[in-house]
Amino acid sequence: MPFVPHTEDDISAMLQSIGAKSIEDLFDEIPVALQSEGLTQVPEGLSEMAVTRLMQERAEQDGRYLNFIGAGAYEHHIPAAVWQLVSRGEFYSAYTPYQAEASQGTLQVIYEYQSMITALTGMEVSNASLYDGATALGEAILMAVRAHKKARRVLVPRTVHPIYRKVAQVMVQNQNIELVEVDYDRASGIVDAASLPAGEYAALVIPQPNFFGRLEEVDALTDWAHANGALAIGIVNPLSLALLKPPGEWGAQGADIGADIAVGEGQPLGCPLSSGGPYYGFMTAKMALVRQMPGRIVGKTVDLEGKPGFALTLQAREQHIRRSKATSNICTNQGLLVTASVMHMSLLGPQGLQNVAASCHANTGELLKAVASVGAKPVFAGPVFHEAVIQLAKPAAEVLAALRQQKIVGGYDLARDYPELGNALLVCATETRTAEDIALYAKTLAAAM
Amino acid sequence: MLIADLSRPGRNNASQAPAAVAVNDLPAHLLRKSAPDLPQVSEMDAVRHYTRLSQKNFSIDTHFYPLGSCTMKYNPRAANALAMLPQFLGRHPSADAATGQGVLACLYELQEMLKDVTGMAGVSLTPMAGAHGEFAGVAMIRAYHDARGDAARTEILVPDAAHGTNPATAVMCGYSVREIPTNREGDVDIEALKAAVGPHTAGLMLTNPSTLGVFEKQIQAIQQVVHEAGGLTYYDGANLNAILGRVKPGDMGFDVIHMNLHKTFSTPHGGGGPGAGPVGVSERLLPFMPIPVVGKAGDSYRWLDEKDIPQSIGRMSAHMGNLGVLLRAYVYARLLGRDGMHRVAEFATLNANYLMAELRKAGFEVAYPTRRASHEFIVSLKKLRDETGISAMDVAKRLLDKGFHAPTTYFPLLVPECLLIEPTETESRETLDRFVDALKEILHEARTDAELVKGAPYSTPVRRLDDVKAARELDLTWRMVGR
Numbered sequence: 008m009p010f011v012p013h014t015e016d017d018i019s020a021m022l023q024s025i026g027a028k029s030i031e032d033l034f035d036e037i038p039v040a041l042q043s044e045g046l047t048q049v050p051e052g053l054s055e056m057a058v059t060r061l062m063q064e065r066a067e068q069d070g071r072y073l074n075f076i077g078a079g080a081y082e083h084h085i086p087a088a089v090w091q092l093v094s095r096g097e098f099y100s101a102y103t104p105y106q107a108e109a110s111q112g113t114l115q116v117i118y119e120y121q122s123m124i125t126a127l128t129g130m131e132v133s134n135a136s137l138y139d140g141a142t143a144l145g146e147a148i149l150m151a152v153r154a155h156k157k158a159r160r161v162l163v164p165r166t167v168h169p170i171y172r173k174v175a176q177v178m179v180q181n182q183n184i185e186l187v188e189v190d191y192d193r194a195s196g197i198v199d200a201a202s203l204p205a206g207e208y209a210a211l212v213i214p215q216p217n218f219f220g221r222l223e224e225v226d227a228l229t230d231w232a233h234a235n236g237a238l239a240i241g242i243v244n245p246l247s248l249a250l251l252k253p254p255g256e257w258g259a260q261g262a263d264i265g266a267d268i269a270v271g272e273g274q275p276l277g278c279p280l281s282s283g284g285p286y287y288g289f290m291t292a293k294m295a296l297v298r299q300m301p302g303r304i305v306g307k308t309v310d311l312e313g314k315p316g317f318a319l320t321l322q323a324r325e326q327h328i329r330r331s332k333a334t335s336n337i338c339t340n341q342g343l344l345v346t347a348s349v350m351h352m353s354l355l356g357p358q359g360l361q362n363v364a365a366s367c368h369a370n371t372g373e374l375l376k377a378v379a380s381v382g383a384k385p386v387f388a389g390p391v392f393h394e395a396v397i398q399l400a401k402p403a404a405e406v407l408a409a410l411r412q413q414k415i416v417g418g419y420d421l422a423r424d425y426p427e428l429g430n431a432l433l434v435c436a437t438e439t440r441t442a443e444d445i446a447l448y449a450k451t452l453a454a455a456m
Numbered sequence: 457m458l459i460a461d462l463s464r465p466g467r468n469n470a471s472q473a474p475a476a477v478a479v480n481d482l483p484a485h486l487l488r489k490s491a492p493d494l495p496q497v498s499e500m501d502a503v504r505h506y507t508r509l510s511q512k513n514f515s516i517d518t519h520f521y522p523l524g525s526c527t528m529k530y531n532p533r534a535a536n537a538l539a540m541l542p543q544f545l546g547r548h549p550s551a552d553a554a555t556g557q558g559v560l561a562c563l564y565e566l567q568e569m570l571k572d573v574t575g576m577a578g579v580s581l582t583p584m585a586g587a588h589g590e591f592a593g594v595a596m597i598r599a600y601h602d603a604r605g606d607a608a609r610t611e612i613l614v615p616d617a618a619h620g621t622n623p624a625t626a627v628m629c630g631y632s633v634r635e636i637p638t639n640r641e642g643d644v645d646i647e648a649l650k651a652a653v654g655p656h657t658a659g660l661m662l663t664n665p666s667t668l669g670v671f672e673k674q675i676q677a678i679q680q681v682v683h684e685a686g687g688l689t690y691y692d693g694a695n696l697n698a699i700l701g702r703v704k705p706g707d708m709g710f711d712v713i714h715m716n717l718h719k720t721f722s723t724p725h726g727g728g729g730p731g732a733g734p735v736g737v738s739e740r741l742l743p744f745m746p747i748p749v750v751g752k753a754g755d756s757y758r759w760l761d762e763k764d765i766p767q768s769i770g771r772m773s774a775h776m777g778n779l780g781v782l783l784r785a786y787v788y789a790r791l792l793g794r795d796g797m798h799r800v801a802e803f804a805t806l807n808a809n810y811l812m813a814e815l816r817k818a819g820f821e822v823a824y825p826t827r828r829a830s831h832e833f834i835v836s837l838k839k840l841r842d843e844t845g846i847s848a849m850d851v852a853k854r855l856l857d858k859g860f861h862a863p864t865t866y867f868p869l870l871v872p873e874c875l876l877i878e879p880t881e882t883e884s885r886e887t888l889d890r891f892v893d894a895l896k897e898i899l900h901e902a903r904t905d906a907e908l909v910k911g912a913p914y915s916t917p918v919r920r921l922d923d924v925k926a927a928r929e930l931d932l933t934w935r936m937v938g939r
């Protein structure tokens with residue numbers, strides 16, 4: 008029996024101890040009418056060898072493609088040590104660290120993670136993770152509304168990932184919170200602070216880089232939010248922060264410098280693409296907002312002998328203590344991915360991450376030159392991090408299909424969410440793309456157009 | 457020792473990152489001015505540091521971990537290895553479905569198996585944990601009432617034994633919460649339920665077997681009361697392991713359910729996650745399922761989205777939830793197969809009832825002595841505390857010294873000094889016997905040397921931690937020290 012160690016002798020001895028005749032008897036409190044006939048759609052069990060064969064066939068069926076696509080999920084090199092360590096049973100098969108003394112490994116990993124992600128974002132505090140970047144945005148909006156106390160409207164630019172906006176909408180819509188869409192400047196592909204609508208808002212969401220890969224004028228937007236009594240919520244690519252100004256420093260010099268909350272998708276820091284998950288959402292904030300945060304938080308403390316140790320803290324925010332008055336319903340989070348991220352950041356270090364970020368930026372620059380030379384010009388003027396929108400001669404879907412024939416995933420089609428941009432394609436070249444890859448892309452693109 | 461303590465300026469791992477390239481085409485005011493405070497350590501130092509940290513954890517791979525309501529069973533290694541095949545890891549989430557027919561086939565088959573296991577009409581895999589599934593489920597309940605123009609339904613009912621995520625979820629979906637008391641047998645107080653329902657009732661959230669470790673015998677009557685009042689019923693599938701393949705929530709009359717694949721389908725809990733919380737729905741909630749769902753036409757698979765399910769509550773994640781977790785669950789399901797799944801509930805229940813019987817013989821008091829255990833049961837240490845001053849917390853900590861992870865403590869709140877014990881089907885009789893022996897020893901220690909138990913644990917990397925200090929003098933990052 009797979010994963011059940013009982014021998015016949017065990018079973019009879021155990022039943023005898025219980026005073027039952029059969030295992031069936033143990034279910035005698037369940038009304039007979041509810042007992043099912045059994046499973047019909049579940050096939051017979053397979054050996055590990057047979058399942059391995061099956062999964063390998065499925066994997067080969069999918070094959071491998073050259074990615075020139077980002078749109079919120081980026082292919083990066085991950086040191087081999089990361090997932091070998093993450094897969095250690097002591098990390099992999101532990102539960103949430105409820106018994107602190109038996110979970111110091113996990114707890115210290117989270118404390119180190121909180122230290123590293125706040126170093127990158129320039130923020131003061133972090134939680135232990137949320138489900139993904141999109142739900143982190145939703146939670147940030149809920150948190151901002153709680154903190155603001157008066158306004159229930161939040162400004163969300165169209166330069167935020169379209170799916171993140173949809174997910175946030177699902178999360179806030181039943182709590183009388185209104186997400187007010189802000190359009191972008193057609194020439195530059197960023198939000199013009201001067202165009203923001205007057206009014207009382209709980210927060211302004213500021214993406215950096217934005218969904219088009221463009222760099223927003225984060226200082227002006229942060230200052231606008233603060234001048235209008237709104238919180239500034241940064242939504243950032245954590246890798247980009249090895250190069251870019253961290254949200255904690257956004258805005259002109261002054262007392263309320265910096266975004267109030269900074270969230271994003273942790274995937275670029277050690278999580279494989281994996282068709283979309285598991286990744287993790289990070290959430291960081293100013294200290295003043297720590298009691299409004301959702302999710303688990305780890306603090307350093309001492310044991311009864313004065314020895315340093317780690318424990319879950321500020322739990323009075325959470326569902327298992329506060330129930331209906333909790334800051335969120337989140338319980339299980341994405342702990343193992345945070346574990347991967349801590350190791351990834353440690354193995355790359357500040358210099359390594361900066362080199363990766365700079366290399367992504369340079370490769371995307373090369374990609375843009377190469378595709379421009381075959382007639383696909385950037386749609387927006389102005390600086391990008393490692394992604395950009397290009398204009399094609401044909402609908403992007405047709406071009407992508409042709410690229411796919413050459414084993415290239417050629418970009419993200421913007422037609423559905425941004426029809427005003429014409430045949431626009433969002434492309435990306437991370438540090439994993441070589442000069443040959445880029446040349447192949449341009450050549451294949453030229454043929455496809 | 458923190459990783460930061462190993463850091464030395466200028467140390468790096470040249471083989472892990474590309475060479476430095478100058479960036480001089482970005483405006484200065486958008487750039488970072490000083491490097492982030494991240495560790496500068498060698499690869500070997502990092503590997504040693506995190507290996508040592510791992511050794512400070514209890515885990516299923518190292519310890520019996522009978523954490524009630526959490527289903528800490530063995531996580532088959534094959535599931536991890538096969539979900540991490542390079543083609544699966546390298547696939548971009550927005551790549552066309554044509555490049556992912558293999559992975560989509562796995563997901564589609566998982567959907568079909570979960571429909572069978574739950575007896576529901578449709579399954580959406582996208583929620584990323586139990587609580588996320590709860591959110592999807594209650595949002596669907598709301599969408600259903602809204603679609604009928606039934607705006608008066610403003611309240612969700614939960615039993616007082618419910619997990620904290622249930623009431624927290626109801627509030628996130630814009631509902632108020634009313635708690636229904638539990639009777640002496642551990643079942644819902646049905647008279648109280650009858651008095652609570654009405655035109656304001658949106659639905660009831662219920663875990664069955666409940667978090668008290670017993671099967672709710674009056675489930676059919678409960679369904680009738682709620683449905684007659686016009687409410688819908690939600691099944692919290694955290695305890696599905698107890699009835700897998702034996703009782704289907706759909707047959708119990710539930711309208712919507714979530715499963716915790718990181719419990720019942722043995723995907724690893726990862727020290728806090730990731731999980732997966734697929735939702736199953738009855739016919740009448742099919743139009744509201746969260747997207748994407750995997751559809752099949754002929755031999756090919758594709759994502760169904762808002763065009764296919766226009767009344768959907770929408771998207772729960774940026775992509776398809778915790779897809780790698782879903783693959784692990786799929787592998788587990790294929791390894792078990794139909795018969796293996798039936799055995800899960802049988803042996804989880806056998807182990808729980810055996811452990812309960814043995815502990816009673818050893819002098820422990822169980823919360824519901826007239827009831828069968830489901831896959832878990834509750835020991836109440838109230839008498840022991842009155843007699844010796846030893847609390848459930850003390851016993852839990854002392855168990856760590858004996859080489860066992862503690863059961864769930866102080867949940868559900870309505871049983872004083874409770875230990876919620878869930879052995880799972882993957883534990884052998886010898887392990888259960890050793891656990892009973894350990895608890896017997898602790899009982900003896902409590903009566904003869906209470907201070908010893910109160911001071912536990914002694915053998916863990918740290919002894920009892922000062923939680924008050926942790927909350928009062930917040931030290932949440934290594935830069936906060938001394939604040």
Ligand SMILES: Cc1ncc(COP(=O)(O)O)c(C=O)c1O
Binds near residue numbers: 338692
């Ligand atoms: C009864 C019950 N419901 C819901 C949940 C929440 O599930 P998750 O932690 O996956 O969000 C749990 C998890 O511990 C639970 O035990």
